[in-house]
Amino acid sequence: MQQGPWEALKALARKEGLTPFMVLLAALDVVLAHESGQHDVAVGTPVAGRNRREVEGLIGFFVNTVVMRTDLSGNPTLRELLGRVRKTCVEAYAQLDIPLEQIVAALQPGREAGQTPFYRVSFNFQNAPLSEVHIPGLVLRPIVMESGLAKLDLSLQLTEGAEGLTGLWEYSTDLYEERTVRRWMEGFERVVRALVEKPEQRVGEVEWMG
Template identity: 30%
Template sequence: MTADLKARLAALTPEQRALLRARLPQARAARAQLTPSQLRLWDTRQWVADRPVDVVCQAVHFTGAPVDLDLLAERVLGFVAAHEALRTTFDSAGDGAGVRPVVRAQLPPRLIRTRCAGAEEAHALARELAAEPFDLENGPLLRVVLSAGATTDEAWLLVVVPNLVFDAWSFELLLDALARPADTDPPPAPPFSDLAHAQRAWLDSAAGRTAAAYWAAEVADAPPPLPADRPRSTGTARAGARVNFALSRPVADGILAAAQREAATAYTGWLAVAWAALAEYGGRDDVLLGTFTAGRDRPGSTDVVGYLLNVLPVRLRDAGDGSHAARTRAARAATRSGLAHAAYPGELITERRRVPGTHPLLDTVFVFDNLGEATREIQGARVATADLDKGTARYDLTLAVYPGPDGARGWLEYDTELYEESTARRIVERFTALAEEAADSAARAEPGNGGPA
């Protein structure tokens, strides 16, 4: 806020201040629009009807200490009251203006209290709630289950909410709110609609136009989508399944060490492994993958709940001698050059549809999530989270890697209309084998193991 604006606000009479406050919601509503990412999610919903494709479905397991579920319920209600996105519904009344977000003064979540005997029962309940259609026009859009467990020192929190108003970062903010000490206040957060408005203004700026030109060049003459077992149609119901995998701590440490040797991050090291596996499967080194950025670069955005996640392409082409080190260097260069333009919405990068289905450009996406890597406690209880398989596929293929204290776990999610389970398992087997080979090579390269000093 400028000094001049502060002075003008300070000079207002009480009556003028009241009038200004009354007009602010009207002004906000007049400029309300879906972001490009939200619009893609909305369009996806039209493709797949009421299947829970873009729905957050998280199970939080508390162990080791009793948890006050009443306090958790109070914190959830306060969280919704504080964050505009969770009080938002969507109006598509057919007035020619398209769908628009509507922020409500109050929109309590759906809170369910129950008891679950174990993980199987809790996870099944979360999936059942995710499969239940959402009333996007009237809400509520947040569904929360607070469940006692089999013993007094065990409990469950289940969170189900459409991505239209929530993302992985938002989930971490919810956990932060639940863990906040009783004598502290939550940090103030700018409304989601303010960030959406700022994004639209940025797109018209010189930086936005530069980013548009960069991404257009990056995806020019893009390779065809990866081969599938069955032909792609103009649409898909996005039924899906997952093949899970786990890799040991030495393998995860080896990927990190190999990346650091190339001045790269663990994300880049794992991306290089994914590139190798998918290039081998597809028969070409030129691979176009989707990758997620948090979309939290603007001031104040780290405290905002809402869908700010951005899915951007990363073009991987020059594998050099084909070694893991060479792929890591190339992946580092590709991701660093794109990082300067990461604020540009991925949905706007191409006007020509490359693949049929729910995203115009991307058929395969790589996910690397280390947000939950650190140990977390709430009310003295240990917290373990699980992103549950809902039986859907957001993309043709999604390869996810989650590092942790015991190594790395993950899954390959695949569209069952396009791929056989045997194909997905073959890709996972090559991915894990290539990760083990890369880690073994990194270990041999360490000083004292026959590698260079």
């Protein structure tokens, strides 16, 4: 997403009292709802787990996964959907310290081998991308590594940079073909434009496919 549309999305977020993450999550929810035919959409997202000052300087892995469950029933307008996503996120942020493993143990959902409980799709938005680190005699640069193995059915990672927004889609080739995921990529961009330009449009009316 180029700088112009990205700035328009951030302006929408400020106007509606949301974060850019919430707007982007809403767009992904619309794509998933249209493609699956379901109105109850659950997306897992990683959180840093450093929401207290006393742990900011500690070395260790504090990341937790939070499941954002969005209700798209009733064919709401895109603006109404943004309100629902905001409510979902705010309620989830209030429970950030509860490990997902503890929730799984308490609820004991039905398990399938090789499947993550509660969600099959993940979304990660990185608005503080890593840059080069210079130390005497050494320069450290971030690199993108491909594992060759999809951890979930579908994962979307978006990163904010100087030129706008870039995305990385990871998917299970046992389930989806490349052309299918490319269609979702294009549809995602169309939904983002609809959120910015036609927020009173209803979810079911969004022309997300070319």
